[in-house]
Amino acid sequence: MTTLSPAEHERIDLVAMSGKPVLRRRRPGQLAVVALLLLALAWALGTLITNEGFDWPVVGRYLFDTRILAGLLVTIQLTVIAEVIGVVGGLLLAVMRMSDSRVISGVAGGYIWFFRGTPLLVQLLFWGFAAAIFPEVGFGVPFGGPMFVSWDTNQVISLMTAAILGLGLNEAAYTAEVVRAGLLSVPKGQTEASRAMGFSGLATLRHVVVPQAMKVIIPPIGNNVNAMLKTTSLVVVIGVGDVLYNAQQIYAKNLEQIPLLIVASIWYLVLTTLVGLGQSRLERRFSRDAVPLTVREGR
Amino acid sequence: MAATVEFLNVHKSFGHVEVLKGVDFVVEPSQVVCVIGPSGSGKSTLLRCVNHLEVTTSGAILVNGAMVGYDVRGDRLVEAPEAEIDRRRAKIGMVFQSFNLFGHMTALENVMVGPVKLLKTPKAEAEKQARELLARVGLADRADNYPSQLSGGQQQRVAIARALSMKPDVMLFDEPTSALDPELVGEVLDVMKQLAADGMTMIVVTHEMGFAREVADVVVFMDGGVIVEQGSPDDVLLRPQHERTRSFLAKVF
Numbered sequence: 001m002t003t004l005s006p007a008e009h010e011r012i013d014l015v016a017m018s019g020k021p022v023l024r025r026r027r028p029g030q031l032a033v034v035a036l037l038l039l040a041l042a043w044a045l046g047t048l049i050t051n052e053g054f055d056w057p058v059v060g061r062y063l064f065d066t067r068i069l070a071g072l073l074v075t076i077q078l079t080v081i082a083e084v085i086g087v088v089g090g091l092l093l094a095v096m097r098m099s100d101s102r103v104i105s106g107v108a109g110g111y112i113w114f115f116r117g118t119p120l121l122v123q124l125l126f127w128g129f130a131a132a133i134f135p136e137v138g139f140g141v142p143f144g145g146p147m148f149v150s151w152d153t154n155q156v157i158s159l160m161t162a163a164i165l166g167l168g169l170n171e172a173a174y175t176a177e178v179v180r181a182g183l184l185s186v187p188k189g190q191t192e193a194s195r196a197m198g199f200s201g202l203a204t205l206r207h208v209v210v211p212q213a214m215k216v217i218i219p220p221i222g223n224n225v226n227a228m229l230k231t232t233s234l235v236v237v238i239g240v241g242d243v244l245y246n247a248q249q250i251y252a253k254n255l256e257q258i259p260l261l262i263v264a265s266i267w268y269l270v271l272t273t274l275v276g277l278g279q280s281r282l283e284r285r286f287s288r289d290a291v292p293l294t295v296r297e298g299r
Numbered sequence: 300m301a302a303t304v305e306f307l308n309v310h311k312s313f314g315h316v317e318v319l320k321g322v323d324f325v326v327e328p329s330q331v332v333c334v335i336g337p338s339g340s341g342k343s344t345l346l347r348c349v350n351h352l353e354v355t356t357s358g359a360i361l362v363n364g365a366m367v368g369y370d371v372r373g374d375r376l377v378e379a380p381e382a383e384i385d386r387r388r389a390k391i392g393m394v395f396q397s398f399n400l401f402g403h404m405t406a407l408e409n410v411m412v413g414p415v416k417l418l419k420t421p422k423a424e425a426e427k428q429a430r431e432l433l434a435r436v437g438l439a440d441r442a443d444n445y446p447s448q449l450s451g452g453q454q455q456r457v458a459i460a461r462a463l464s465m466k467p468d469v470m471l472f473d474e475p476t477s478a479l480d481p482e483l484v485g486e487v488l489d490v491m492k493q494l495a496a497d498g499m500t501m502i503v504v505t506h507e508m509g510f511a512r513e514v515a516d517v518v519v520f521m522d523g524g525v526i527v528e529q530g531s532p533d534d535v536l537l538r539p540q541h542e543r544t545r546s547f548l549a550k551v552f
Contacts, residue, residue: 193399193458196350197413197465198389200381207416211403288403288445 058259062250063266071246072267078163078232078242079271083225085168090175095205097180108176115173121234123170127162128238163235171228178220182213214286222279229271233264243267301328301500302363302390302468304349309358311344318344320524321358326469326517329498333511333532336521337547342504345521346471349502350391351384362391363468389417392462396474398454400446406433406457407442413465425464432460436490452483456490463494470494472503508551512536520544 048054062068096108115123138150186209194204233244241249247260304326311319318341326332334342347353349360351368359366359376367387369376379387400409410429414420420428433439436456446454455475462470472491476484488510495501495514505511511518511532518535520528520543528535528544539545 187397187399189395189397189399190401192352193393193395193401195385196352196388196391196393197461198385198417199413200385203416207412208401212401286403 053258054262055256055259058256059262059266062247062256062260062263065250065263067246067250068243068263068267071241071243074160074240075229075232075242075244075267076271078160078167078235078240079225079229081164082167082171082232083228085164086171086175086224086228087179087221089168089172090179091210093172093176094179094183097176098183112173112176115170120166120170120231121237124163124166124234124238127166128159130162159235159238159240162238163232163240167228167232167235171224175221175224178217178224179213182215182217183209185216186212211286215283218279218282218286222275222282225275225279226272229275230268233268301498303328303361304469304500304502305359305361305364306345307359307361309345309348309360310356311341311348311353312356317356318524319348319355322521322524322526324519324526324529326500326502329500330516331495331501331503331514332517332519333515334502334504334519334521335506335508335511335547336527340521341524342521343473346473346502346504349469349471350388350393352393362387367391389413389465390468392465392467392470394455394458394462394470394472394475396477398446398451398458398478400454400458400461402446405443405445406438406449406460409446409457410460410464413461418465429460429464432463433457435463435493436460437486450483451479452486455479455487459487459490459494469500469502472501472505474504474506476505476507506551508536508548520547522547 093108093111096104097112099105099108136147136150136152138147140147140150183205190208190212191204194208195201199207232242235242236245236248239245244264247264251257251260306322306324309319309322310317320341322341322345334345336342344353348355349362349367354368359369365387366376366379368379368384370379370383371377400406401412404412407426407429410432411422411425414425414428415422430439430442433442436459438453438456438460441449441453441457446457449457459470459475475491476487479487484507488507491501491503491510492514503510503515513532515532517529518532519526520535520539520541522543528539528541535544536548539548
């Protein structure tokens with residue numbers, strides 16, 4: 001801060017200056033960083049265009065190839081179904097985890113421990129090879145009792161089902177912790193007020209606790225869906241025809257690896273962008289009560 | 300219909316700490332009972348035992364002659380089925396110190412949710428009743444505001460309307476004005492006075508001695524988990540018989 005001497009104070013007309021905008025100080029360091037970044041971007045863009053290896057015409061030719069689009073549909077199906085299993089399972093596990101019964105909470109804890117503690121890739125392979133352990137599935141009396149109906153495992157658990165089970169059951173374990181954090185974020189008084197009115201424990205969860213937990217739950221779930229979209233690509237190991245698998249099938253024949261991997265990546269980017277848009281809409285919906293008073297009245 | 304509430308030798312322990320050490324007391328229909336006493340005296344716990352938010356260790360609390368959390372089987376008490384407890388609770392309104400309005404619902408929705416979901420009242424009718432109740436607590440123009448957009452006093456008045464929406468036989472108030480700025484206390488007490496005048500049975504745990512004197516039919520002084528003294532407001536507040544009552548009142552007046 002500069003202190004003006006009385007003499008200077010006489011000389012400088014601060015009042016007259018007040019009409020002009022203040023000059024901002026130049027920041028040479030920031031300028032240098034900007035220049036470097038622009039240079040790097042220009043180089044990257046140049047390479048993308050000039051390097052023949054990217055082979056953009058091939059990318060263009062395969063972007064809307066029916067096999068790629070069919071694979072895309074499988075990727076979307078896997079993501080949606082696995083995520084639904086994940087969220088429903090996660091909610092169930094979170095509620096179990098918070099039970100007073102040590103057995104119930106312990107079982108949920110064990111499940112979470114196991115599915116978070118082993119690689120998803122291994123879990124997927126396990127489901128893919130499930131027939132080796134359980135050649136038949138069906139309904140019957142457990143502990144060696146008679147079976148009422150049973151099927152050949154390989155017929156019931158198709159590769160697609162194996163992929164969905166693998167992804168969904170794993171996702172449930174991760175989502176459980178997200179949901180639990182959300183449920184714990186709702187003050188205890190909300191539950192008490194609801195129970196005091198006569199709502200059952202389940203109705204309290206449904207009408208009072210879960211809607212308010214959503215605000216906390218949705219951002220990490222959005223994050224999970226984004227991750228899930230790309231994680232589904234792991235199913236190539238059990239031969240499910242998702243977008244990456246089909247791209248691999250194409251380049252196995254025409255040897256255009258890079259362009260086809262770009263095709264797959266473009267679609268992943270499109271999907272994750274859409275998920276991001278959906279997430280911000282959902283977040284707004286569950287934060288209705290946070291809208292400031294003035295904005296509400298202005299509408 | 301106004302209810303009778305009977306406390307019969309009520310005991311309550313948290314682990315090894317006995318908070319209620321045998322409370323005997325009867326609240327007659329349409330009576331307003333104010334429970335006063337130092338913090339830790341067990342008065343809030345006693346209130347929360349009435350609707351089984353806290354589980355009594357022994358003894359019984361009868362609302363309209365029936366227990367909320369228990370049934371009698373032979374010569375002992377057994378816990379009642381959850382659904383049955385929920386049904387009995389619905390007839391007991393409760394107002395909390397921290398309001399506990401449902402944060403994701405507007406004032407109107409807070410007052411509608413009980414009738415719509417629990418009493419299966421048609422939505423249009425429930426909304427009409429809810430608007431009447433909000434008008435009764437002076438908040439007709441705040442129906443569409445969320446709790447976060449209301450002052451403490453307004454939130455507490457909505458909470459009272461919400462409790463009334465279930466058409467309770469008795470209302471429990473757990474220090475309803477303790478979390479309020481001083482200038483907002485009056486508006487909540489006014490609503491409670493009106494309710495008392497309308498003949499509601501009320502049990503009010505409070506530090507508002509002025510309210511107790513003006514509105515209560517009976518004032519109960521609790522300390523150390525027992526009722527030390529009870530009687531008319533003038534008897535307890537102005538002519539206390541017990542030393543503990545006198546020293547408590549000396550601190551709050």
